Amino acid sequence: MAEKTKLDVLADILRKAPDEVFIQPHNVPDPDAIASGFALHYLLAQRGVETKIVYDLEIEKANSLKMLELFNVPMVRAAEAYTLGTEDWAVLVDAQKGNSNITDLPTDEVAVIDHHEYRGNQGYRFEDIRPEAGSCSAIVAEYFFENNIIPPAAVATALLYGIFMDTDNLTRGTDALDLDMFYRLYGLSDISAIVDLRGNEISANDLKFYAEAFKTVEVYDELGFLRLAGVNDSLLGAAGDIVISVSGVNISVAYALRESGVKLSVRSTCREVKASDLVCSMVEGIGVGGGHSHMAGGYIPAENIAKTRIVDTFLKHRAIAFYESRKKAAAGVAQPVSP
Numbered sequence: 001m002a003e004k005t006k007l008d009v010l011a012d013i014l015r016k017a018p019d020e021v022f023i024q025p026h027n028v029p030d031p032d033a034i035a036s037g038f039a040l041h042y043l044l045a046q047r048g049v050e051t052k053i054v055y056d057l058e059i060e061k062a063n064s065l066k067m068l069e070l071f072n073v074p075m076v077r078a079a080e081a082y083t084l085g086t087e088d089w090a091v092l093v094d095a096q097k098g099n100s101n102i103t104d105l106p107t108d109e110v111a112v113i114d115h116h117e118y119r120g121n122q123g124y125r126f127e128d129i130r131p132e133a134g135s136c137s138a139i140v141a142e143y144f145f146e147n148n149i150i151p152p153a154a155v156a157t158a159l160l161y162g163i164f165m166d167t168d169n170l171t172r173g174t175d176a177l178d179l180d181m182f183y184r185l186y187g188l189s190d191i192s193a194i195v196d197l198r199g200n201e202i203s204a205n206d207l208k209f210y211a212e213a214f215k216t217v218e219v220y221d222e223l224g225f226l227r228l229a230g231v232n233d234s235l236l237g238a239a240g241d242i243v244i245s246v247s248g249v250n251i252s253v254a255y256a257l258r259e260s261g262v263k264l265s266v267r268s269t270c271r272e273v274k275a276s277d278l279v280c281s282m283v284e285g286i287g288v289g290g291g292h293s294h295m296a297g298g299y300i301p302a303e304n305i306a307k308t309r310i311v312d313t314f315l316k317h318r319a320i321a322f323y324e325s326r327k328k329a330a331a332g333v334a335q336p337v338s339p
């Protein structure tokens, strides 16, 4: 007898749900999170498990909104999911329980599919966590091919775009799985929809924020800093991607100052300085942070920042100190002092 696929195992578990089954991506879902949720919703329906996709906070970015419209993704905000309760089960996608970027809803989180650093089993009955994958979309895409299910064009295109975005056009943290799935999805996708999405990556309003933010850019060696004003901090990552494309800059630290605290987004293509290590050192003892070697995020609540300190200087000081120490350590390894 053929061994059960991951999808079969997951569907078997979810059939036992006492009430509804929800799929929950991280808050402020990005294209990878939306595609993963959308594709899993389709796959589970193929196995007779009906689900609803639910998310918290807002979908802010223009391309994420465009995805919902183009592919008709059935996603509702948690606040509007009136039937959601403690009897319901949830599958987390592109996030894990206990992450700072996901709201703990009343549901029982029984399963997780993710590509972030493993945070340990949080009581899941099913987990498929592959930190080496550049996107969650590639992991979910594999479920189609493992089960000989052909994704409809809308699902294939959403997944292709999810891989595209999370790997920065197949150049950031890309794993063989991302490439393999990209190749297999490509022929099933509607490339004109990808072109449409590429043409909707920022709104006219975003452009104003970017214009202000780029005036704040400061470069120190390979580090590029950027401060974003206002509440629209979903632009942080995208602004950081632009800063890192500046010649000579290999690490970008983008941050937004809100009344409630500081939000950080770090990108790195520097071998010696992992984005996740840098962000962890910046928030050490005062906040939370994590991510991948190429991209990471963090948050420092306002009450943990001494009022007497200038936040910009404080952040830059911590980042530069960590950068210098890593560089020094790497140089030490490369050129051992002769006895």
Ligand SMILES: [Mn+2]
Pocket (backbone or CB within 6 Å): 032, 033, 094, 115, 134, 135, 136, 166
């Ligand atoms: Mn992702």
